[in-house]
Amino acid sequence: MSVRTIPVGVLFSQSGSYSEIGREAYWGARLAIDEVNASGRFGFTLERVESDPAGLAENYACQADRMMRQEGCQHIVGTQTSSSRKEVLPVLERGRGLLWYATPYEGFESHDRVVYTGACPNQGVVPLFRHVVPKFGGNAFLLGSNYIWGWETNRIARELLADCGGHVLGERYIAIGDENIAHLISEIREKKPDFILNNLIGVSSYAFLRAMKDLAREDASFGPGRCPILSCNLTEAELPVLGAAAEGLISTSTYFETLETAENRAFLMQMRGLRDPDRAISSMFVGPYEAVWLLARAIEACGSADPSEVLEQICSRPHQTPIRQIRIDRSTHHAHLQPLIARVETSPDATTPRFRITETLPGPLAPDPYLVDYAPLGTDTRPNAGREDSNDRLPPLLRLVSS
Template sequence: MSLREIPVGVLFSKSGSYSVIGQAGYWGARIAIDEINASGLFDFRFLRVDGDPKGAAEAYAVEADRMLREAGCRHIIGTQTSSSRKEVLPVMERGRGLLWYTPPYEGFESHDRVVYTGACPNQGVVPLFRHIVPEFGRRAFLLGSNYIWGWETNRIARELLAGCDGEVLGERYVAIGDEDIDHLIAEIREKRPDFIFNNLIGDSSYAFLRAMKELGRRDPAFAPNRCPILSCNLTEAELPVLGEAAEGLISTSTYFETLETPENADFLARLEGLRGRDAAISSMFVAPYEAVWLLARAIEACGSDAPDDVLAELCRQPHRTPLREIRIDPQTQHAWLQPLIAVVEMIDRDKGVSRFRIIEKTPGPLAPDPYLVHYDPLDSVGGGAYASETGNGGQPKLKLVSS
């Protein structure tokens, strides 16, 4: 007996200035769809409908409309930047579809046609600053690509620093894909911050990190152990592009390939034959992969692929993916996630091979707080408690450090 087919949109930029992370997202969704179709666990199969906006924000809406209107999709996995997500929202509203948005993002949104499975601010930038400020200091230089992600994430950083009497020495933006960053390096060298918060994406970020690596060679004050570069969105997918330029970078994510759990060991072993032994697995791959599994489990549980039914089922109970159990908060439609902090270390300098080494993680998943309503950036003294599955707790606070 043939299984019913459910078309699912897979909307990632596999070309363009941030194609590295787009390729990772595409393969995460594609492999999950192939696994589900071959598993024999479900009375349906997914029909993958691909779209490549090529990094053009306005093209995402065109592709999403085609998926809903022509291909009959009710669910779309993808969009990478916040600009592309915003472009797609009216399409999802009109077509009554459900967008599965998987990257980390700046928060301050909770849309009824979106399931957010990437980290929001209290699961990303807040734990990162809580880790960095006590160790390195309060004087920061903020960078961003010139769109919503950079603006809003840096705004949160400003509030966090203000709450611990910190100082922003500079805040600069460049167009997506712009690699002309010499002026940024010159200003950073002049102002000598304690750390740099990098919210550039794609080619702009790679150019900046290479230039900072060279600056660190010339001036030890900018070596990673003296003036680290922080990121909320740089992952293993981009390490092969960067080589030594990524060494010492400190990033936050809800998944790193080096995560030591039995489920992750099994996951990585299974993927070796699909992605190749040397292909890095990152959160940009894992989040779409898990989103597809969440979708399949929810359809199985409620017996329907209607977006409203799927969403109600998602928010009713946690669902297990091959990596972990994921709970979706019914108020915000965001996932409970465990923040991890890791530093890039070289494992083969001659070949430019590196990995993330996890240096801190929360005790368990944090409840999503996309509007930071449970965090007071002015209350900077004291450790605070993490919200976990066992209780609400408080949100983490930054500790004061001496000058």
């Protein structure tokens, strides 16, 4: 008996200025499709239809259109930047397809043709500021690549700092791929912030981190113990490129390789036979990997690849991936996720730095992409509400409400 084949688009930039994370995302989706097909448990196989937009926003729409019109893809796993995601939305609307978007992003969007499995602001930048501001202070310097992710994440950061009585000492943007950052270093040296929020991506971020490492060698007050660099999107995928330049960076994510769970240990053992053992597994790999498994289980459960039926199924109940159970919120199509805070550290027995998880926040947190659902002063809907802790002492916008 023949097995039904379902084409699935895999749309990630394996070349271009942010290719390090693009290749990780591509391999996460590719290996998950291979595993689904090899499992023998599904009454269908997934056919990978791939394309490389080379990090150019204008390439995404035409390549997504080709996937849907010519290759018959009703589902696309892909896009990483918010610019690229927004480029494909009209294509999805015309073709009535579904995008599986697995990257942390700036929020303030909920689209009926997108399943968002990456962190939104209350699962990313808010927990990060909650962790850092009480320890280092509220005077920040904000950086971003000149597109939606940088603009919107820094806008949220400004609001969080105002709520804390902090200040923005500087806010600067450079083009994606620009490595000319000497003027940024000069201004940071002059302003002396308590911390820096780095929303640069790809080679721009790498150039900045290397330059800050040089500055810290000249002046210890810019070292990570005094003026840490924060990130909502830098992962293990980029640490081999950065080496010691990343040491001390504080990042938030909903997955780090060092996550201590039985499921993650089994997952890492399984990946060791498929990946370079010296290359860490990152959230950029895990996000698309989990998205493919969620898609496969939803198709299996509803018996159809029709996007409307798949979306109804994926929102109706939690679904298990090889790493964890994931629940998609019906009203926003975003995932319930548990935020983690980690610091880049080196060890004598490793050639590449690794993230060490320093805080696991209560969760999974319900997604709140528009940042409207926070506990008012004096209330807390979490277990043990009423017990004074660091959450109680924070202003309302920095409080966390678990699902």
